[in-house]
Amino acid sequence: MTLQHFLSMGGYAAYVWPAYAVFFIVLIADAIAPRIRRRRVLRELRARIARQGVRQTRADSFSTTPSP
Amino acid sequence: MSSSSWIPLWLHKLGSPPIFYRFAGVVRPWAMALAIITGAIALYGGLVLAPADYQQGDAYRIIFIHVPSAWMSMFIYGVMGIAAFIALVWRIKLAEVVAMESAPIGAAFTFITLVTGSLWGKPMWGTWWTWDARLTSELVLLFLYLGVIGLYHAFEDRRQGARAAAFLAIIGIINVPIVHFSVNWWNTLHQGSTISIFGHSKMSGAMLWPLLLMMLATKFYYIASLFRRVRTDLLSLESGKDWVRQIAQDEARS
Numbered sequence: 001m002t003l004q005h006f007l008s009m010g011g012y013a014a015y016v017w018p019a020y021a022v023f024f025i026v027l028i029a030d031a032i033a034p035r036i037r038r039r040r041v042l043r044e045l046r047a048r049i050a051r052q053g054v055r056q057t058r059a060d061s062f063s064t065t066p067s068p
Numbered sequence: 069m070s071s072s073s074w075i076p077l078w079l080h081k082l083g084s085p086p087i088f089y090r091f092a093g094v095v096r097p098w099a100m101a102l103a104i105i106t107g108a109i110a111l112y113g114g115l116v117l118a119p120a121d122y123q124q125g126d127a128y129r130i131i132f133i134h135v136p137s138a139w140m141s142m143f144i145y146g147v148m149g150i151a152a153f154i155a156l157v158w159r160i161k162l163a164e165v166v167a168m169e170s171a172p173i174g175a176a177f178t179f180i181t182l183v184t185g186s187l188w189g190k191p192m193w194g195t196w197w198t199w200d201a202r203l204t205s206e207l208v209l210l211f212l213y214l215g216v217i218g219l220y221h222a223f224e225d226r227r228q229g230a231r232a233a234a235f236l237a238i239i240g241i242i243n244v245p246i247v248h249f250s251v252n253w254w255n256t257l258h259q260g261s262t263i264s265i266f267g268h269s270k271m272s273g274a275m276l277w278p279l280l281l282m283m284l285a286t287k288f289y290y291i292a293s294l295f296r297r298v299r300t301d302l303l304s305l306e307s308g309k310d311w312v313r314q315i316a317q318d319e320a321r322s
Contacts, residue, residue: 009126015188016187019184027176030293042315049317
């Protein structure tokens with residue numbers, strides 16, 4: 001069997017290959033989506049931790065200033 | 069969960085988010101590797117080794133992705149329905165997450181089923197679409213998945229949204245046997261089952277093994293995709309907890 005013959009799919013190439021393309025495109029998109037979301041979740045969490053850290057140090061510095 | 073002493077201890081522990089997060093992290097790459105290996109062998113068997121069909125020529129080769137996807141569209145709905153039931157009755161957070169994160173994967177497989185079926189129907193039946201029982205019930209399945217996803221995200225409170233969506237998932241489970249038996253119950257353009265678990269399959273061995281192997285590959289894929297999604301969701305739901313903060317800071321350093 002030649003490659004040409006294989007790719008032509010007995011004349012049904014216009015139906016068989018798009019079907020396989022949809023299968024792979026949809027599943028690859030499904031696999032990538034949570035990866036992107038995971039990165040975003042962790043980035044947002046780190047930003048929140050950083051903000052809390054700043055607030056904490058500010059609160060600490062206030063409490064150490066002597067009251068008049 | 070004080071009254072759940074009948075649940076085995078290991079299962080009880082596995083239900084705890086940090087433990088399941090680690091467990092899923094170990095299993096996921098193996099499931100993905102198995103999905104890719106079995107999928108590649110199945111594709112080679114289906115597209116290259118299997119002979120052309122005596123009636124449908126090479127167009128029938130769509131079966132190697134269409135039927136496994138259709139099977140997964142129903143299987144995942146079943147898993148989602150069971151997890152939704154457990155989530156509603158026992159209020160187990162992990163069951164809720166499994167149910168909600170199964171929905172997008174199920175929707176993906178249902179979409180693939182409809183599109184590949186359409187691409188197969190055009191050369192064989194002469195039409196992209198027909199409103200018969202099998203096709204219509206599969207379309208309803210897609211809408212049910214989209215409804216579950218939509219309802220989950222429609223609430224401000226995630227867990228409240230999950231409970232509403234879980235309720236819809238349980239009601240919608242009625243549709244699964246309708247999809248499955250539609251080819252027997254109604255007169256339809258769609259062909260009957262090619263494969264039978266009990267009894268003889270109407271298919272030659274050279275065509276059958278790639279199909280069965282592809283069904284296995286899509287199962288492994290589901291496990292891999294579900295576990296990645298569940299891990300991400302657990303991080304998001306438990307973001308106030310120390311174990312998640314630890315992961316966030318560890319990954320920033322690496």
